[in-house]
Amino acid sequence: MLQKMTMKDLDLKGKRIFCRVDFNVPMKDGEVTDDTRIRAAVPTIEYLVENGAKVILASHLGRPKGEVNEETRLAAAGARLSELLHKDVKNLKESVGETVEKEIGNMQEGDILLLENVRFHAGEEKNDETLAKSFADLADVFVNDAFGAAHRAHASTAGIAKHLPSVSGLLLEKELDVLGKALSEPERPFTAIIGGAKVKDKIGVIDHLLDKVDNLLIGGGLSYTFIKAKGYEIGNSLVEEDKLELAKTFIQKAEEKGVKFYLPIDATVASEFSKDAETKQVKIEEIPSDWMGLDIGPETVELYRNVIKDSKLVIWNGPMGVFEMEPFANGTRSVAEAMAETEAYTVIGGGDSAAAVEKFNVAERMDHISTGGGASLEFMEGKELPGVTALTDKK
Numbered sequence: 001m002l003q004k005m006t007m008k009d010l011d012l013k014g015k016r017i018f019c020r021v022d023f024n025v026p027m028k029d030g031e032v033t034d035d036t037r038i039r040a041a042v043p044t045i046e047y048l049v050e051n052g053a054k055v056i057l058a059s060h061l062g063r064p065k066g067e068v069n070e071e072t073r074l075a076a077a078g079a080r081l082s083e084l085l086h087k088d089v090k091n092l093k094e095s096v097g098e099t100v101e102k103e104i105g106n107m108q109e110g111d112i113l114l115l116e117n118v119r120f121h122a123g124e125e126k127n128d129e130t131l132a133k134s135f136a137d138l139a140d141v142f143v144n145d146a147f148g149a150a151h152r153a154h155a156s157t158a159g160i161a162k163h164l165p166s167v168s169g170l171l172l173e174k175e176l177d178v179l180g181k182a183l184s185e186p187e188r189p190f191t192a193i194i195g196g197a198k199v200k201d202k203i204g205v206i207d208h209l210l211d212k213v214d215n216l217l218i219g220g221g222l223s224y225t226f227i228k229a230k231g232y233e234i235g236n237s238l239v240e241e242d243k244l245e246l247a248k249t250f251i252q253k254a255e256e257k258g259v260k261f262y263l264p265i266d267a268t269v270a271s272e273f274s275k276d277a278e279t280k281q282v283k284i285e286e287i288p289s290d291w292m293g294l295d296i297g298p299e300t301v302e303l304y305r306n307v308i309k310d311s312k313l314v315i316w317n318g319p320m321g322v323f324e325m326e327p328f329a330n331g332t333r334s335v336a337e338a339m340a341e342t343e344a345y346t347v348i349g350g351g352d353s354a355a356a357v358e359k360f361n362v363a364e365r366m367d368h369i370s371t372g373g374g375a376s377l378e379f380m381e382g383k384e385l386p387g388v389t390a391l392t393d394k395k
């Protein structure tokens, strides 16, 4: 349970609300190419409108490094939001200053205004005190609904909260609820699937999950560090030599904790890192020395599918192979389908796995797809999220 105040704890009528959202959406040629994060913020915005608030939305987009950058303006995101809400959204070209103050002064209850990309100010990422205060001065209440940016201690996600009553929005609350419940009172068998490229990025997650799960399924590029640690030839597969010892300690920790630690038993290997490479399927102990593993093989798919099927809760972070290239997409696609078919409660931990379930058309069949990649990883590592810590405690 979230021990922080939520929007429902306050009377919002007539109040100016500084609502931080994560509209950091993929863009191409000035258009939003995936509006998932915008749609995810709609319930909070509608709630604010229905409750007579004056809604001042703020977000970052990309990493413009403290300078105005035409490609990372928020206008296209604002236009998309307006379509989704069937309501006017006024886009401003600034996030602080006189024009902003004047526009806010003219707002009526239920009006929506979208400030310009907060990262056009260098103080945003530095969590600059003056900028945080300038944001706070625009409003009466701070609502944080930017789960995707909750792992950042920035002026508009954390600093501002020092100066205003600060509460969670519906999306932030839901993300914390689902991920929090999964980790603190999981239905069992509880299975985590970890893939992706680098062990380095997932150390904290694997370590933390080993204290919680019944089954850990490993796939993707990071599996080869474990396979090598077990003494097998991995050819030219991705490996982090300096993590071999750590990989061994994880295998050992799993044994001590009674966690079933699954590694691929076969692989799709390729002659080079290319979609046109020659490929073949081999047992994991038979990877030829000048080939590289780019996907889990069919026997591993079958094994993992059965574990997923027999679970009550499954959390997935990181693809099983180089799913962007069709010859190496089968493992990730099959795991996505197994997640869609299982009766278990299924949680996708953002990032590439969220992109994969979209790509394979099974997103609708997941129980929860997190809007945060880095944020959900940090949460799964058991770390505090500054954007949450900063909110006002529930009395």
Ligand SMILES: Nc1ncnc2c1ncn2[C@@H]1O[C@H](COP(=O)(O)OP(=O)(O)O)[C@@H](O)[C@H]1O
Pocket (backbone or CB within 6 Å): 195, 196, 197, 198, 201, 219, 220, 221, 222, 238, 293, 294, 295, 317, 318, 319, 320, 321, 322, 323, 324, 350, 351, 352, 353, 373
């Ligand atoms: N066997 C592999 N060898 C090399 N790269 C891989 C392999 N399996 C998966 N990948 C790559 O890992 C990337 C995702 O890694 P990562 O960023 O750690 O995942 P996430 O974004 O889910 O956290 C994908 O681009 C994918 O192509």
Ligand SMILES: O=C(OP(=O)(O)O)[C@H](O)COP(=O)(O)O
Pocket (backbone or CB within 6 Å): 022, 024, 062, 063, 148, 149, 152, 350, 351, 371, 372, 373, 374, 375
């Ligand atoms: O897209 C985001 O992160 P994510 O890709 O890890 O989910 C968030 O908007 C945070 O952006 P940042 O990593 O530039 O701080």
